Amino acid sequence: MPAVEINRVSFLVLRELRRPIMVLLLVYAFSIIVITYTPGPVIDGKTHHMSIFHAIYFVTYTVTTTGFGEIPGEFSDAQRLVAMVILYVGVIAWLYSIGAIIHLMQNEHFQNALKEHIFINEVNRLSSGFVIICGFGDTGSLLARGLSDNYISGVVIEANPDRIKALALRDYRVAMPGLCADASIPKHLLEAGIRSPNCDAIVTVTNDEEVNLRIAVLARLLNPDLHIIARSKVEVYEEMLASLTDHVAVIDPFKTFADGLMMSIYNPVMYALDQWLVGARGASLKKAVCPPRGAWVICGYGHMGHEIHRVFDEHDIPTVIIDSEINDVDAIPNLINGRPTERTLRRAGVDKAAGIVSATADDGHNLAILVNARTINNSLFSVVRQNLHQNEVAFSAADADIIMQPSLVTARRILFRLIAPMLNELQEYLHERNQEDSEYINRLIEHLSSVVGYKTPHMVTITLTRQDAPALIHYLNVKQVQVTLDDLLRDPRMRDEHLTTLPLVIHSGQESIILPDLSYQVKENDKILLCGRSAAHRLLNASLNNPYTLYYLITGQDQTRSWFLKAVPRLINQIKQTLSGTSRSIQNG
Amino acid sequence: MNFDKVIFGFFIILALTLNFGFFLGEYENPEHHRSYEFFGVIVVNFIATLLKLGDRSQIGAILLASSLVADLQLIAAAVYWGVAVHVNETGLTPEVMSSIVSLSGGALLANIISVIILISDTLMSRR
Numbered sequence: 001m002p003a004v005e006i007n008r009v010s011f012l013v014l015r016e017l018r019r020p021i022m023v024l025l026l027v028y029a030f031s032i033i034v035i036t037y038t039p040g041p042v043i044d045g046k047t048h049h050m051s052i053f054h055a056i057y058f059v060t061y062t063v064t065t066t067g068f069g070e071i072p073g074e075f076s077d078a079q080r081l082v083a084m085v086i087l088y089v090g091v092i093a094w095l096y097s098i099g100a101i102i103h104l105m106q107n108e109h110f111q112n113a114l115k116e117h118i119f120i121n122e123v124n125r126l127s128s129g130f131v132i133i134c135g136f137g138d139t140g141s142l143l144a145r146g147l148s149d150n151y152i153s154g155v156v157i158e159a160n161p162d163r164i165k166a167l168a169l170r171d172y173r174v175a176m177p178g179l180c181a182d183a184s185i186p187k188h189l190l191e192a193g194i195r196s197p198n199c200d201a202i203v204t205v206t207n208d209e210e211v212n213l214r215i216a217v218l219a220r221l222l223n224p225d226l227h228i229i230a231r232s233k234v235e236v237y238e239e240m241l242a243s244l245t246d247h248v249a250v251i252d253p254f255k256t257f258a259d260g261l262m263m264s265i266y267n268p269v270m271y272a273l274d275q276w277l278v279g280a281r282g283a284s285l286k287k288a289v290c291p292p293r294g295a296w297v298i299c300g301y302g303h304m305g306h307e308i309h310r311v312f313d314e315h316d317i318p319t320v321i322i323d324s325e326i327n328d329v330d331a332i333p334n335l336i337n338g339r340p341t342e343r344t345l346r347r348a349g350v351d352k353a354a355g356i357v358s359a360t361a362d363d364g365h366n367l368a369i370l371v372n373a374r375t376i377n378n379s380l381f382s383v384v385r386q387n388l389h390q391n392e393v394a395f396s397a398a399d400a401d402i403i404m405q406p407s408l409v410t411a412r413r414i415l416f417r418l419i420a421p422m423l424n425e426l427q428e429y430l431h432e433r434n435q436e437d438s439e440y441i442n443r444l445i446e447h448l449s450s451v452v453g454y455k456t457p458h459m460v461t462i463t464l465t466r467q468d469a470p471a472l473i474h475y476l477n478v479k480q481v482q483v484t485l486d487d488l489l490r491d492p493r494m495r496d497e498h499l500t501t502l503p504l505v506i507h508s509g510q511e512s513i514i515l516p517d518l519s520y521q522v523k524e525n526d527k528i529l530l531c532g533r534s535a536a537h538r539l540l541n542a543s544l545n546n547p548y549t550l551y552y553l554i555t556g557q558d559q560t561r562s563w564f565l566k567a568v569p570r571l572i573n574q575i576k577q578t579l580s581g582t583s584r585s586i587q588n589g
Numbered sequence: 590m591n592f593d594k595v596i597f598g599f600f601i602i603l604a605l606t607l608n609f610g611f612f613l614g615e616y617e618n619p620e621h622h623r624s625y626e627f628f629g630v631i632v633v634n635f636i637a638t639l640l641k642l643g644d645r646s647q648i649g650a651i652l653l654a655s656s657l658v659a660d661l662q663l664i665a666a667a668v669y670w671g672v673a674v675h676v677n678e679t680g681l682t683p684e685v686m687s688s689i690v691s692l693s694g695g696a697l698l699a700n701i702i703s704v705i706i707l708i709s710d711t712l713m714s715r716r
Contacts, residue, residue: 492714493714546646547645547646548645548646558591558593558594560593561593561597561643561644561645561646561649562593562597562639562640562641562642562643562644563642563643564639564640564642564643565593565596565597565640566643
């Protein structure tokens with residue numbers, strides 16, 4: 001496929017430049033022939049003619065208007081006449097050719113073809129695994145930043161040329177090639193490397209649900225084994241996406257948030273742990289956000305209002321909804337039809353309510369609702385939706401209890417699906433355990449904070465393959481030594497201590513072990529999800545690659561590195577043995 | 590403390606100090622640069638190279654490379670010395686001596702790099 005595109009660019013260049021080059025060729029040939037035939041000055045009764053070499057030299061500097069003073073010899077008047085003709089014809093031919101080149105360069109289609117060509121080359125040059133990101137809005141750019149922080153490349157397809165320009169100006173730690181194109185056209189997905197063995201996943205976060213669905217279907221058809229992560233905010237699309245393939249994950253930021261909010265009301269500790277694991281801003285193991293259980297006012301019955309109303313309804317928390325754009329007023333109980341002003345807020349009972357959710361699609365309205373409601377009831381628990389990333393400062397100043405930024409929720413969820421796909425299993429397991437034994441989570445949090453600390457942890461998935469952990473695999477396969485997690489997670493600077501990291505999940509073959517014991521014996525191709533400090537993960541990575549550090553970690557001894565220093569004691573031993581052998585034979589003899 | 594590391598560090602640092610000793614002095618004056626000293630520099634450098642063989646880590650590779658550079662420079666200087674004295678029989682003129690000393694200066698630089706890598710690696714491991 002790429003070969004065709006390369007041909008297309010060179011084909012365009014050749015086709016457009018065919019005529020100018022032909023014109024130049026003819027003009028040069030004509031000039032050279034004419035000047036050689038023109039009689040030169042007469043010296044010693046012999047008429048001199050210019051040689052072909054001199055003619056080429058003369059024409060070259062004349063038609064490019066360089067005009068060196070040095071000429072092969074003095075000219076006759078006939079030659080001077082011809083020289084003038086050559087100059088004018090040649091200059092016109094050059095102007096025409098340069099004009100044609102500039103014309104080609106300015107051609108929009110040519111520019112697009114050239115950009116596509118460069119994009120394909122960039123994608124082909126990506127050596128490690130990459131993720132295709134369709135849509136570079138708020139979510140796409142947050143996701144790209146997160147991927148870059150984890151040293152994963154992204155390939156971006158975005159239809160808006162301004163956003164692609166913005167992408168080009170960002171400073172990422174890894175390559176992030178971008179193409180301005182419609183991602184729902186199969187050709188562009190192929191150009192983005194959807195069939196490349198390095199492609200790990202495709203993420204669809206365009207603002208158009210239809211487009212997201214179309215991309216997911218195309219991805220399913222073009223590469224059936226590829227992981228697809230789709231953002232969707234509409235139930236119908238979610239169902240259609242989910243039924244596509246086993247490899248699809250649908251992220252609905254509002255549903256995620258509503259479920260989280262409910263969890264934080266009924267199980268604040270579990271919620272705090274969840275947030276801490278996914279590295280939410282301000283999340284700490286020490287303090288849990290505890291929304292109250294009283295009556296709530298929901299302003300704006302869009303998708304977010306809908307989802308929050310659903311979960312509150314399921315748990316029998318009384319709600320009042322304020323919205324002015326509902327057609328079927330009777331379908332929703334406790335609806336106040338109108339804009340959320342002070343009057344409607346009072347009617348909704350804000351003065352007695354426990355909490356308020358401002359969930360309209362307009363940031364200005366959301367902030368206004370928050371300020372209005374606070375003047376009526378200062379002790380309100382406030383949840384506010386921030387639609388645009390650029391309004392960050394205003395929302396921080398508003399000092400709401402929970403700021404819900406859909407793009408951030410989506411980006412973080414997707415990021416963790418990509419960098420720590422096993423985290424989901426842990427969370428599911430914890431939810432199950434939590435229902436059986438509510439003290440379990442508290443004990444786990446205590447353990448986590450004693451090892452990792454309260455601050456947001458760094459998550460990493462390490463794969464014990466020949467490529468990523470050569471020293472360890474050599475150890476396991478060649479030396480046939482058993483290595484436990486306890487050995488690996490020791491501190492290479494001080495073997496008695498452990499690194500500040502904790503294994504959360506291990507995938508070994510078909511088996512998956514949650515919160516493994518340190519006595520677990522690692523095997524080749526194991527995948528381990530670790531949660532800890534990034535410095536510890538760097539040290540671990542170094543130990544997995546350096547045979548000497550690994551030897552020290554496992555045995556506690558420094559291995560002799562020098563071949564010579566190893567050979568000398570061996571030699572001495574041999575000599576000793578031979579000597580004792582001979583002395584014994586002498587004694588025996 | 591590790592006895593291997595003592596031997597290793599000893600020879601690498603000795604290679605540097607001997608080299609420095611030979612390099613020191615007026616660079617044109619044969620009186621300041623003795624042949625026995627030079628011989629010692631070469632031998633210790635060879636031993637240091639030998640000790641560096643067999644290390645499979647990245648740092649080991651760089652250490653070996655810097656040692657090989659020092660060896661190459663010293664061998665060049667030795668060959669030049671021998672040719673000047675015994676083949677061309679020009680003797681140790683100021684020109685010859687300055688060439689030999691500048692070649693050993695290059696080896697000195699390679700030895701300094703070796704020692705810096707050795708020390709920084711030891712400090713990095715923090716034990």
